[in-house]
Amino acid sequence: MTAIEVTQLSALIIFAANALLVAGLIALKTVHRSRARRHHRRKTQYMALISRHVTYANCTDPITNRMASDPAFLDALIDVRNAVVGPEVETLSGIVDRHGVIALQEARLRSQFPLGRRLRAAVALAELGDESAAATLMDHLADREPEVRIQAARGLGRMKWTPAIDAIVARFPVETPWVRARFADTLLGFGAAATWPLIAYIRVNHHFEREGPVAAIRTLAALGDDQAAQPLIEVLRNATDVEVRIATIEALGLLGSLRSAPALRNQARSADWRVRAKAMTAIGDIGDAGSVDIIASGLNDANWWVRRNAAAALTRVKGGVDRLCAALGGDDQYAAHAAAEALTEAGEVGAARQRLDDGRPLERDRVLVERLIGVGA
Amino acid sequence: MVLERKRILVGDDSETITTLLTAALESSGYEVTTASDGQETYDLGRGGEFDLVIIDQLMPGLLGLEVIDRWHDEGMQTPVIVLTGVDDDRTAVDSLDKGAVDFVRKPFRVPELLARVRHRLEA
Amino acid sequence: MIHQVLEWTGYVILVYFILMQGYMTFLGARSAAALRRTHHLGRYGRITEMLSSRTTPPVSIVIPAYNEAAGIVDAVRSMSLVRYPRFEIVVTNDGSTDDTLALLIEAFGLERVTIPYRPDIDTAPIKGIYRGRGAVDITLIDKASGGRADALNAGLNAARYPYALCTDADVILDPECLMRAMQRVVEDRERTVAVGGNIRPLNGSRLELGHLIDASVPKGLVARMQVLEYIRTFLASRPAWSEMNALPLVSGAFGVWKRSAVIAVGGFTNGHLGEDMDLTMRLHRHHMDNRIPYRIVYEPSAVIWTEVPDTLRVLRRQRIRWHRGLMTAVKDFMPMTFNPRYGLVGTVTWAAMVLFEYLAPIVELAGWLIIPVALAVGALNIASFGWLVLIALGMGLMNSLVALLLDESYGYFNSPSDTSRLLVMAMIENLGMRQITVVWRMRALFGGGAVRSWGDMERRGVASLGARP
Numbered sequence: 021m022t023a024i025e026v027t028q029l030s031a032l033i034i035f036a037a038n039a040l041l042v043a044g045l046i047a048l049k050t051v052h053r054s055r056a057r058r059h060h061r062r063k064t065q066y067m068a069l070i071s072r073h074v075t076y077a078n079c080t081d082p083i084t085n086r087m088a089s090d091p092a093f094l095d096a097l098i099d100v101r102n103a104v105v106g107p108e109v110e111t112l113s114g115i116v117d118r119h120g121v122i123a124l125q126e127a128r129l130r131s132q133f134p135l136g137r138r139l140r141a142a143v144a145l146a147e148l149g150d151e152s153a154a155a156t157l158m159d160h161l162a163d164r165e166p167e168v169r170i171q172a173a174r175g176l177g178r179m180k181w182t183p184a185i186d187a188i189v190a191r192f193p194v195e196t197p198w199v200r201a202r203f204a205d206t207l208l209g210f211g212a213a214a215t216w217p218l219i220a221y222i223r224v225n226h227h228f229e230r231e232g233p234v235a236a237i238r239t240l241a242a243l244g245d246d247q248a249a250q251p252l253i254e255v256l257r258n259a260t261d262v263e264v265r266i267a268t269i270e271a272l273g274l275l276g277s278l279r280s281a282p283a284l285r286n287q288a289r290s291a292d293w294r295v296r297a298k299a300m301t302a303i304g305d306i307g308d309a310g311s312v313d314i315i316a317s318g319l320n321d322a323n324w325w326v327r328r329n330a331a332a333a334l335t336r337v338k339g340g341v342d343r344l345c346a347a348l349g350g351d352d353q354y355a356a357h358a359a360a361e362a363l364t365e366a367g368e369v370g371a372a373r374q375r376l377d378d379g380r381p382l383e384r385d386r387v388l389v390e391r392l393i394g395v396g397a
Numbered sequence: 398m399v400l401e402r403k404r405i406l407v408g409d410d411s412e413t414i415t416t417l418l419t420a421a422l423e424s425s426g427y428e429v430t431t432a433s434d435g436q437e438t439y440d441l442g443r444g445g446e447f448d449l450v451i452i453d454q455l456m457p458g459l460l461g462l463e464v465i466d467r468w469h470d471e472g473m474q475t476p477v478i479v480l481t482g483v484d485d486d487r488t489a490v491d492s493l494d495k496g497a498v499d500f501v502r503k504p505f506r507v508p509e510l511l512a513r514v515r516h517r518l519e520a
Numbered sequence: 521m522i523h524q525v526l527e528w529t530g531y532v533i534l535v536y537f538i539l540m541q542g543y544m545t546f547l548g549a550r551s552a553a554a555l556r557r558t559h560h561l562g563r564y565g566r567i568t569e570m571l572s573s574r575t576t577p578p579v580s581i582v583i584p585a586y587n588e589a590a591g592i593v594d595a596v597r598s599m600s601l602v603r604y605p606r607f608e609i610v611v612t613n614d615g616s617t618d619d620t621l622a623l624l625i626e627a628f629g630l631e632r633v634t635i636p637y638r639p640d641i642d643t644a645p646i647k648g649i650y651r652g653r654g655a656v657d658i659t660l661i662d663k664a665s666g667g668r669a670d671a672l673n674a675g676l677n678a679a680r681y682p683y684a685l686c687t688d689a690d691v692i693l694d695p696e697c698l699m700r701a702m703q704r705v706v707e708d709r710e711r712t713v714a715v716g717g718n719i720r721p722l723n724g725s726r727l728e729l730g731h732l733i734d735a736s737v738p739k740g741l742v743a744r745m746q747v748l749e750y751i752r753t754f755l756a757s758r759p760a761w762s763e764m765n766a767l768p769l770v771s772g773a774f775g776v777w778k779r780s781a782v783i784a785v786g787g788f789t790n791g792h793l794g795e796d797m798d799l800t801m802r803l804h805r806h807h808m809d810n811r812i813p814y815r816i817v818y819e820p821s822a823v824i825w826t827e828v829p830d831t832l833r834v835l836r837r838q839r840i841r842w843h844r845g846l847m848t849a850v851k852d853f854m855p856m857t858f859n860p861r862y863g864l865v866g867t868v869t870w871a872a873m874v875l876f877e878y879l880a881p882i883v884e885l886a887g888w889l890i891i892p893v894a895l896a897v898g899a900l901n902i903a904s905f906g907w908l909v910l911i912a913l914g915m916g917l918m919n920s921l922v923a924l925l926l927d928e929s930y931g932y933f934n935s936p937s938d939t940s941r942l943l944v945m946a947m948i949e950n951l952g953m954r955q956i957t958v959v960w961r962m963r964a965l966f967g968g969g970a971v972r973s974w975g976d977m978e979r980r981g982v983a984s985l986g987a988r989p
Contacts, residue, residue, distance in 0.1 A: 027535055030542070032911075034538060035918070037545050037549075038541075038915060038918035038922065039918065041545065041548060041552065041918075042925065046925065049928070067412070067416040068416050071417040071420030074417070075420055079424075100413060103411075103413050103414055104507060108506065196707075197706070197707075197708065201573060201575040201706065202573075204573075205573050205574075205575075238574075242574045357634070360634050361633070361634060361635045364633050370631075
């Protein structure tokens with residue numbers, strides 16, 4: 021074949037490929053659309069049927085096993101279940117039990133493929149919240165598909181199935197960030213029941229890994245159960261990894277327990293500026309007036325972040341504002357700047373000016389405003 | 398003696414809710430008409446031909462409370478029950494202020510809703 | 521002899537054209553697969569989970585503003601309505617000569633503050649920083665004029681959060697766009713350094729508070745052609761590029777950038793007409809040179825709306841500017857072109873950008889000149905010519921069809937009249953409109969056409985540099 025002919029042939033092939041793509045897309049869409057329409061029609065019929073069953077107990081409209089295996093039926097069931105509370109939910113559970121819905125979905129979930137159907141089965145089991153599916157969902161916490169794992173955890177969370185907590189926490193080290201974040205959200209749903217499993221996990225693992233324990237520490241902070249404070253203080257004392265240390269400091273701050281103050285004061289003297297900076301914020305979070313000296317010394321720190329966090333913390337601690345005013349008039353111009361910023365951000369400046377205008381200033385207001393001008397604010 | 402069936406208008410953008418309510422109300426012997434957005438509900442209800450209206454607060458287009466407002470301005474007398482979300486206390490109170498006679502939180506208990514409807518219609 | 525030359529030149533042009541079409545077909549098919557996958561996963565409620573999760577990272581929305589008095593307050597207000605758990609807005613007043621600064625200060629009750637400003641990236645001098653105390657977290661930076669890139673860099677300096685959404689004042693954000701773009705970040709926080717979004721022309725559509733009330737194909741042919749162009753690139757090219765981790769361009773009108781990564785490469789380049797493409801390519805180069813695992817992706821459901829030029833005059837300036845920007849980029853990144861050291865970016869997407877975008881005007885022009893001569897001299901017969909033209913038009917139409925089919929899933933243009941208008945445009949655009957853009961780009965290549973800097977551009981329709989058709 022001549023060169024020209026080769027070129028012409030390639031052109032034809034590409035043209036054909038394009039035509040195939042267009043035809044394929046049109047075909048896919050048409051099939052998909054008509055399937056969706058039929059699904060919708062059936063779903064509406066099923067919703068009416070299920071609604072009647074829910075409304076009066078001796079409804080005799082038949083529900084067959086065949087219907088119950090229809091995905092449209094399941095969608096309708098889940099929608100109705102989310103719309104009602106009370107004994108009606110029992111009626112729906114009855115329908116679910118009588119027609120082996122759970123068993124069917126479990127079977128679908130356990131099959132190898134297709135992914136779409138497995139995922140829908142996982143979602144269905146999660147939404148139905150029926151405890152008989154708990155064992156299967158526990159198994160699928162380690163499923164090879166991340167979305168399935170997330171739905172499994174979600175379902176167990178909705179059922180408040182406490183044995184799942186340990187299983188979920190145990191997966192922290194091996195999980196991808198996205199899944200781990202969703203697992204953490206699920207753990208929050210368990211509430212205080214998740215506290216001790218998380219603590220156990222952190223205690224054992226923080227010497228060997230970083231990301232898992234850090235995620236667990238953050239989850240503890242979000243749970244807000246201050247039983248976690250003492251164990252975290254111990255972790256802080258023994259922590260070897262700086263990221264773990266920083267996460268623990270932050271968590272102790274958020275938990276807000278004054279018991280953490282001594283440990284945090286210690287950390288405020290760390291050699292690592294990141295640790296010092298976090299400690300300043302955390303002390304501010306717990307609002308310990310006894311630490312005011314330590315925080316005030318942070319204003320003179322060499323590192324900008326530490327100064328900034330110390331200044332911000334002083335605005336939240338009793339007696340701190342006076343220290344900030346003192347720093348404003350001091351020799352250390354870096355401290356003065358940090359103080360100026362923190363006072364402005366916290367609204368102290370605005371309030372002081374307002375009080376001066378109203379003619380009812382506090383003792384320090386005039387000094388504050390004067391010194392601010394001196395600093396160049 | 399033939400008792401005329403009471404007529405109820407249900408306005409909600411969720412198909413689940415309208416289907417559920419239709420099934421529940423029809424099985425109790427009422428005649429149900431449904432609407433799926435604020436404008437449609439408003440248009441159907443303003444003539445005052447219904448004995449009761451059940452309306453969802455959150456619909457595309459006109460909000461439930463706005464519909465009640467307009468009906469009120471036009472002097473429509475039909476009693477209105479408002480459906481509100483679980484955490485939505487403000488809507489509940491607002492709806493009573495605007496002239497609704499009752500509110501029901503979603504998700505709801507079907508027998509409870511039916512009882513309230515019966516109460517309104519037989520009062 | 522002339523015969524031979526003509527025949528071979530014609531042959532080269534043909535091969536070029538076929539390679540280009542092959543590439544477009546490949547991109548179309550790959551994009552179709554990519555879009556199908558994201559559609560699938562999008563159904564499982566990720567968005568609502570992210571909204572309420574404590575792990576969702578905060579974002580700074582960075583907006584450069586130069587003489588935007590007409591709409592800046594509305595723009596900032598509408599951006600503050602974006603659905604996202606935690607974000608701040610950083611506006612940089614780039615030495616405006618109108619009331620931009622005063623209007624912002626008044627509308628949002630801003631006060632001058634003395635927060636220390638750390639110039640991680642060098643910029644023109646800062647004149648002042650203002651912050652508000654209202655519901656919206658706004659920081660306003662007033663600085664000496666330095667251009668869009670400079671303004672963005674100043675905004676990045678002042679941004680407090682680890683991620684920055686860089687956009688323009690005349691862009692309208694879909695309320696969920698930030699959420700959807702950040703979804704891609706959260707999937708892989710370590711590696712994701714940038715996420716690009718989907719830009720749709722606003723012309724002909726009506727929006728209210730970012731919500732689309734009515735989408736419809738614009739009446740003007742100029743705007744309509746661009747609707748088709750944007751659909752082609754954003755639905756049939758970028759998803760494929762993203763899958764290959766070889767996205768050569770994250771649009772300036774909508775880009776979510778990892779702040780530390782941008783600072784590491786020195787921020788946006790000043791005075792560059794294509795600063796978004798430049799930054800994207802520099803990020804690729806930096807990470808590949810230093811063997812840092814990374815990814816730059818595109819999210820088709822992160823949608824923003826912007827006005828596109830609706831007259832030929834304004835369009836011309838925009839296209840010349842784009843091509844100039846491309847020229848600079850081609851020069852700067854020449855070492856990466858066809859270089860296997862730079863993976864798929866170097867060997868495929870950037871190479872294609874150089875070949876099929878940069879050189880396209882030359883080849884196409886050569887084609888128009890050669891063909892009549894060849895016909896006249898008899899080196900080309902009418903049958904071949906006719907066949908060639910048919911294939912050319914047919915393939916162009918196919919590209920557009922694929923793109924339109926992919927776009928159809930998003931449901932913006934539903935009415936039969938809109939669909940038919942776009943189909944007709946797909947057929948006629950190769951009969952004149954494309955040719956005009958080729959002429960403009962030739963002018964850009966050879967220095968014609970005075971193009972002023974960003975700051976002086978006519979306000980309507982030229983601010984965002986973005987989609988490359």
